[in-house]
Amino acid sequence: MILVTGATGKIGTEAVRLLAGQGLPVRALVRDAARAPQDGSWNGIEIAVGDLDQPDTLDAAMTGVDTLLLISPSVPAQEIAAIDSAARRAVKHVVKITNHKATADSPVDRRRDHARIEAHLKASGLAYTLLAPNLLMQNLFLVTPMIRQTHGFAMSAGDGRFGMIDSRDVSAAAAAVAADPTGHEGRTYLLTGPELITYADVAAELTRALGQEIEYRRLTPDQHREEMVRAGLPEPVAASNAQVFGLIAEGDAAWLSDDVATLTGHDPRGLRTFVTDHVTAFK
Secondary structure, eight states: OOOSSSSTTTHHHHHHHHEEEEEOOOOEEOOOGGGGSSSSSSOOOOOEEEETTTTTHHHHTTOSSSSSEESOOOHHHHHHHHHHHHHHHTTTTEEEEEETTOOTOSHHHHHHHHHHHHHHHHHHHEEEEEEEEEBBGGGGGGGGHHHHSSSSSEEETOOOOBOOHHHHHHHHHHHHHHHOOOTTTEEEEEEOSSSOBBBHHHHHHHHHTTOOOOOEOOOOOOHHHHHHHTTTTTTTHHHHHHHHHHHHHHHHHHHHOOOHHHHHHOOOOHHHHEEEEEEEEGO
């Protein structure tokens, strides 16, 4: 049995579908059963209602589980609770979505959080595999209202390049490891798209697909933080996001890997494929 947390998120939903499509026994952990997809893609999936914020709800979901696919917003208390439950229930392997630059002394809060979780996982004695994706293409959906209203979007990433990846390829890599963890113990895989791109490239691809000029407006990190706060993000989240984009401008995300192809047997999707597949979302 494979248990997937964060099962209704971008990565989790597709991972559940892929695993079920292989005829594997899959259990999806959700806080609200009503949020499970109703389009038939989860037919045959076992639904476990539980909450990572309520550790006492996790042990029942872990019962009989061999592999845990751990996907969450990387809140240490939540993931540590899941790891502890997995250890109590003798889960054999944990596959965790993490950050490539997770270190205890990182200047970025969320990376320090990932490092703390990783340290707990390694100390638990459970077999594990870490999957570290670059920026997700699906995060571009966050700027679709701005694109519709202003024919452009604003970022503080300058001309920094990044190996942006379609979350569907992250799901495929995660499903491949969760389906057969043998040989992946203690490994970290870096998940990227096929090319290094900039937000200017994103604007150019959207311009091509939409048939109208889409502008990439460059902001300073402070300007970007203020804009995100005005858009409704809590100040700490906006500050952390702006910090990350500032690091991207300095080359922090300019890395590529062949690990998606190694794990899945197919090349990752490029930006053009993503935009073509989702062009109506930007109109």
